Amino acid sequence: MTVAIAEHSRSGRIAAIQRSWLRRPAVIVAVFYTAIVIALLATHEWDARFFATLGPQWQRHDPGLSKRADGSIYYAFATDPRGAAEQYPRARTARVLYPMAARVLALGSSELVPWTLVLVNVLAIVLGTEVLHRLLERRHLPSWAALAYGGWVGLGLALLHDTGEPISYLCALLGIAWLERSRPALACAAFVAALLGRETTILLIAPYLLTGPDHGAFRWWLPTVVVLAGIGWGAYLALAGVGPWVGFTLWRLPLSGFLRTRLVDLPITLLYIVIPALVLAAGAGWALRRRAADPALWGLMLNALSIFLMPGGSAAFLWHSARLSTGLVTAALLAAHLATSAPRSWRILAVLWVTSASWTIAVTVRYLYWDVVGP
Numbered sequence: 001m002t003v004a005i006a007e008h009s010r011s012g013r014i015a016a017i018q019r020s021w022l023r024r025p026a027v028i029v030a031v032f033y034t035a036i037v038i039a040l041l042a043t044h045e046w047d048a049r050f051f052a053t054l055g056p057q058w059q060r061h062d063p064g065l066s067k068r069a070d071g072s073i074y075y076a077f078a079t080d081p082r083g084a085a086e087q088y089p090r091a092r093t094a095r096v097l098y099p100m101a102a103r104v105l106a107l108g109s110s111e112l113v114p115w116t117l118v119l120v121n122v123l124a125i126v127l128g129t130e131v132l133h134r135l136l137e138r139r140h141l142p143s144w145a146a147l148a149y150g151g152w153v154g155l156g157l158a159l160l161h162d163t164g165e166p167i168s169y170l171c172a173l174l175g176i177a178w179l180e181r182s183r184p185a186l187a188c189a190a191f192v193a194a195l196l197g198r199e200t201t202i203l204l205i206a207p208y209l210l211t212g213p214d215h216g217a218f219r220w221w222l223p224t225v226v227v228l229a230g231i232g233w234g235a236y237l238a239l240a241g242v243g244p245w246v247g248f249t250l251w252r253l254p255l256s257g258f259l260r261t262r263l264v265d266l267p268i269t270l271l272y273i274v275i276p277a278l279v280l281a282a283g284a285g286w287a288l289r290r291r292a293a294d295p296a297l298w299g300l301m302l303n304a305l306s307i308f309l310m311p312g313g314s315a316a317f318l319w320h321s322a323r324l325s326t327g328l329v330t331a332a333l334l335a336a337h338l339a340t341s342a343p344r345s346w347r348i349l350a351v352l353w354v355t356s357a358s359w360t361i362a363v364t365v366r367y368l369y370w371d372v373v374g375p
Contacts, residue, residue, distance in 0.1 A: 024130070024133065025129050025133050025143065025144060025147045025150055026126050026127070026129040026133060026150065028147065028150070029125060029126055029129045029147065029150030029151065032150075032151070033125060033159060034122065036156075036160075036364050037118060037159075039364065040367060040368070043367075044060075048115045048118055051071060051114070051117065051118050052071035052072055052075040052114060052161075052162040053067070053068040053071050053161060053162075054068070054071075054072050054075060054114075061367060061371060069163070069319065070161065070163045071117070071161040071162030071163055073088055074098055074102075074117065074162055075099075075113065075117065075162065076088070077096070077100075078099035078102045078103045078113045078116075078117060079103075079110045080110075081096075081100075094199065095196070095197060096196050096197075097167060097194075097196040097197030097198075098117075098167050099117075099164075102117045102119075103116075105120060118159070118162065120166075121158060121162065121167070122159065124166035124169075125155050125159065126150070128149060128155075128166065128169055128173055129147070129149055131170070131174055131177055132146045132149045132333060132334075133146035135173065135334060136333065139336040140336075141336060142347070145346075146333070147350075148333060148349075148350040148352075149329060149333060149353075151354045151355075151356060151360075152329050153268075153318070153322045153357065153360055154323040154325055154326040154329070155169075155323075155326060156359070156363075157319050157322055157323060157360065157363070158323050160360070160364070161319065163323060165197075165326050167197055168194050168197030168198035168201050169198075169201065169326050169327070171191070171193040171201075172190070172191070172194040172201045172204050172205050172330070173330070174186075174187075174190040175189075175190035175191040175208070176205070191226045192225075192226055192229045195229070195230050200324060202230075203299065203302040203331075204302075204327045204330060204331055205226075205299075206223075206298075206299075207295035207296070207298035207299045207302070208299070209226060211295045254308040254309065255307075255308050256312070257310045257311050257312040257313075257314065257316075258310070259312070260315055260316040261316055261317075261321070262316060262317060262318075265317060265318040268318060269315075269318055269321055269322075272322070272325075273325045273328070276332070276352070276353075277304045277307035277308065277325075278304075279349070280300055280304050280328065280332050281300075281301060281305065281308070283300075283338050283345070284297045284298075284300040284301040284335070284338065285301065287335075287337050287338060288301065294335075294337055296331065296335040297335055297338065299327075299331040299335075300328075300332055300335045300338065303325075303327040303328040303331045306328075307325060310324060332346070333350065
């Protein structure tokens with residue numbers, strides 16, 4: 001009788017653990033994106049090049065190949081790094097993390113690269129959601145808010161067009177997590193990887209490098225190594241003469257780039273990006289008056305300012321502006337002080353960003369049922 005009761009209790013605990021895992025944000029996100037990928041592959045003759053905006057299945061939607069996205073560039077680097085480096089600007093060449101991860105996972109096989117590009121992004125979004133979940137728990141914040149990261153339309157669109165934001169921000173989150181767990185060497189490696197994936201991750205990780213936990217000698221060695229690694233990679237590309245340099249104009253009227261936003265994208269861009277950036281910049285600025293050493297608040301402020309200065313070429317399309325706003329979403333979710341001082345606003349924004357997944361679904365449905373992309 002006692003054994004039967006013990007077995008029943010053990011079975012109950014196992015079932016409770018299983019139910020708990022099934023409700024984890026990362027599991028929900030994994031099911032969501034797996035369903036999207038399978039649906040798109042099944043309706044596009046299982047040609048994974050579609051995600052890189054290449055091949056006959058992409059031409060169904062874009063007959064003139066006028067709408068090929070950055071995924072075609074990442075594909076080129078993953079299949080022929082040397083040839084792609086000679087063809088594309090140095091700014092593209094610097095973002096080596098995503099194509100090289102896909103190339104390594106494909107064991108150098110060009111035939112497998114289209115599949116590994118998709119796999120890397122799905123895994124990166126799911127793992128990033130799990131890491132953020134744990135960081136939220138560490139901050140005693142509602143862990144369900146990690147769904148706002150996993151469901152963020154910028155990551156969804158990055159998956160649909162094979163771009164490098166998912167793995168870049170996964171590395172940034174891993175670096176923050178390892179830094180807070182007193183593993184500075186791992187954090188340093190993750191931060192360097194993030195910069196090699198997308199240079200804009202510096203806006204999220206720089207405050208943690210400069211004002212994060214004190215780990216003795218690593219307090220200053222950590223940012224020094226990360227900065228030197230970034231400079232060293234840029235210097236190597238410059239000395240190697242890889243591709244022409246592409247400049248970036250920093251000074252522009254705040255939010256002027258969004259004057260070029262397409263009308264079809266304008267409502268969702270205002271709702272999910274511009275208005276949250278204004279609210280969060282004001283909140284972060286107010287909070288920094290009392291908490292000037294809080295890296296999460298500085299990360300939030302820097303990412304909000306980057307939205308204000310977004311160039312028109314990026315702001316014109318939600319495909320670009322949403323991906324570039326991933327840092328804003330991530331920084332806002334990590335800002336524990338803002339979440340506790342303005343919990344209602346923080347929760348509203350988290351819920352709002354969760355609902356942005358509906359736009360990813362809408363784009364997916366468009367590809368499922370319409371052969372030609374609209375203007």
